[in-house]
Amino acid sequence: MTAFLVVLALVALLVIVTLIKSVRVVQQQTVGIVERFGKFKTGLQPGLNLLTPFVDKVRYTIDMREQVVAFPPQGVITEDNLMVSIDSVIYFQVNDPVRATYEISNYIQAIEQLTMTTLRNIIGGMDLEQTLTSREEINEKLRYVLDEATGKWGIRVNRVELRSIDPPPSIQDSMEKQMRADRDKRAAILTAEGMRQSAVLSAEGQKQSAILTAEGDKQSRILRAEAERQARILKAQGEAQAITTVFNAIHAGKPDQGLLAYQYLQMLPSIAQGDANKLWIVPSEIGDALKGLGSAVGQVAGIAQQAEGNWEAPQLDNGQVPEIDSAAPAAVAEADNAVREAIAAAESAAVSSRSQAAPSTPSMPPPAPSQEPPAQEPPQR
Numbered sequence: 560m561t562a563f564l565v566v567l568a569l570v571a572l573l574v575i576v577t578l579i580k581s582v583r584v585v586q587q588q589t590v591g592i593v594e595r596f597g598k599f600k601t602g603l604q605p606g607l608n609l610l611t612p613f614v615d616k617v618r619y620t621i622d623m624r625e626q627v628v629a630f631p632p633q634g635v636i637t638e639d640n641l642m643v644s645i646d647s648v649i650y651f652q653v654n655d656p657v658r659a660t661y662e663i664s665n666y667i668q669a670i671e672q673l674t675m676t677t678l679r680n681i682i683g684g685m686d687l688e689q690t691l692t693s694r695e696e697i698n699e700k701l702r703y704v705l706d707e708a709t710g711k712w713g714i715r716v717n718r719v720e721l722r723s724i725d726p727p728p729s730i731q732d733s734m735e736k737q738m739r740a741d742r743d744k745r746a747a748i749l750t751a752e753g754m755r756q757s758a759v760l761s762a763e764g765q766k767q768s769a770i771l772t773a774e775g776d777k778q779s780r781i782l783r784a785e786a787e788r789q790a791r792i793l794k795a796q797g798e799a800q801a802i803t804t805v806f807n808a809i810h811a812g813k814p815d816q817g818l819l820a821y822q823y824l825q826m827l828p829s830i831a832q833g834d835a836n837k838l839w840i841v842p843s844e845i846g847d848a849l850k851g852l853g854s855a856v857g858q859v860a861g862i863a864q865q866a867e868g869n870w871e872a873p874q875l876d877n878g879q880v881p882e883i884d885s886a887a888p889a890a891v892a893e894a895d896n897a898v899r900e901a902i903a904a905a906e907s908a909a910v911s912s913r914s915q916a917a918p919s920t921p922s923m924p925p926p927a928p929s930q931e932p933p934a935q936e937p938p939q940r
Contacts, residue, residue, distance in 0.1 A: 580612035585620075590656040592619040602656060621656035625717060630671050632723070635682045637690055644725040645682070647674060649705070655713025663712045670709060674719070677704045687726060694721055 584607055585591050591603030595615050603617065610617075632646040649670055653659045663669050681700050682690055690697070698719050705716040726734070 577612045581610050583608045583610055583617060588623045590621045590623060591617045592621065592656060592660050594618045599657065599661070619656075619660050621653055621659060623653055623656065625650060625652040628667060628670065629722075630674060632725070633675050633678070635679050637682055637687050638684060639686045641687050641730060642727060643682070643687070643690060644723075645678060646722050647678065647701075648720045648722055649674060649716065650718040650720075651705075651709070651714050651716045653713060654715050658711070658713030666709070666712050666714055669712070670705065670714070670716075673705060673708055674701065677701055687730065691724060691726075694724075697721060 583591065583603060585603045585605045587605045589605065591608070593600040593603055593610065593615050595611070600615055627648060627650055629648045630646060632644045634642050635645050636642055651670065653666075659666055678697075678701060681697055685693065685697075698721060702716055702719040705719065709716055725731075
C-alpha cells in the first residue's frame with residue numbers, strides 16, 4: 560500500500576512538471592525564441608502558448624519596444640587636434656527578434672562601439688567651431704551610419720542625439736573671452752548706431768521746429784501787418800468821419816463874426832499860463848478881433864461875416880437834430896458878457912506878461928507881429 564502511494568505521488572508530480580513545461584505565457588510587446596534540441600523552432604507571440612515538454616525550450620525573450628541607451632562621455636579629437644568630450648543617446652527598436660538573437664551576440668554593446676567609432680570618424684573631419692555648431696548634421700550622419708550597419712541585425716535606429724560637447728577648460732575660457740569681446744563689440748556698435756539715430760532724429764526735429772517757427776513768425780508778421788493796416792484804415796476813416804461831422808456841425812450852426820472872435824480871445828489866457836512862459840507875444844490880429852467885438856458892422860479880414868452853404872447838423876444818439884436859436888435875447892446877452900470878460904482877461908494877461916518879460920530880455924526887441932493870420936481850427940460847440 561505504501562509503495563502504491565509513492566508511485567501515485569510520483570505520477571502526480573510528473574504531470575504537474577509536464578504541465579508547467581508545456582504552458583508558457585508571453586507578455587505584450589515581447590517575443591519568446593523557442594529552440595528544440597538546440598535549434599530554433601519558433602517565436603512565441605504575446606499570450607498563452609503551449610510547448611512540447613522536455614523538448615522545446617524558450618532560449619531568449621526579446622523586448623520589441625523602442626529602447627533608449629545612453630553612452631558615457633568619450634574623448635574625440637577634432638580636425639584641429641583638440642580633445643572634446645561627447646556623450647550621446649541612441650533610440651532604437653528590434654524589428655526581427657530572430658536575427659537580433661542569432662546575428663549578434665550582444666546588440667547593445669555592438670551599437671555602443673559602433674556609435675563611438677562612427678562619431679570619431681565624423682568629428683575627425685571637423686574643426687572645433689564646426690563641431691559646436693553642427694549638431695544636427697552630426698546627428699543625421701551618425702543615425703544614417705548606425706541604421707545601415709544594424710539593419711542586418713534586425714534593429715532599426717530611429718534617432719541619435721548628442722547630449723553634450725565639452726571642449727577643454729582652456730578652450731572654454733578662450734571661447735568665453737571671445738564671446739565677451741564679440742558682445743562688447745556688438746554693444747558698442749549698437750550704442751553708436753543708437754547715438755547716430757538719436758542725433759539724426761534730433762537734427763530733423765530741430766529742422767522741423769525751425770521751419771515751423773519761421774512759418775509761424777511769417778504768418779504772425781503778415782497778420783500783424785494786416786491788422787495794423789486795417790487799424791490805420793479804420794482810424795483814418797474815423798478821423799475823416801469826425802472831421803466831417805465837426806465841420807458839418809460848425810457850418811450847420813452858422814457861426815458869425817462875434818462867435819469866432821470870442822473863441823479866439825478865449826484861448827489867449829491859456830497861452831499866457833505856465834511857469835516857463837517868459838515872453839508872450841500878442842499877435843497883431845488882437846486889434847482886429849477887439850474891433851470886431853466893439854462894432855456891430857465891422858468885420859475881420861479873411862473871416863466871413865456869415866457862413867454860406869447848405870450844411871446838415873449831425874445826428875444825435877436819439878436821432879434828433881439840435882435846434883440852434885441864435886436870436887434868443889438871453890443867449891445874446893450872455894454872449895456879450897462873456898466877450899467883455901474875455902477882453903478884460905486878455906488885456907490883463909498881456910500887461911502881466913509884458914512886465915515879466917521886460918527884465919528877462921532887456922536887450923531883445925519884441926518880434927514884429929506877423930502880418931498873416933495864423934491858421935485857425937474850426938470852433939467846436
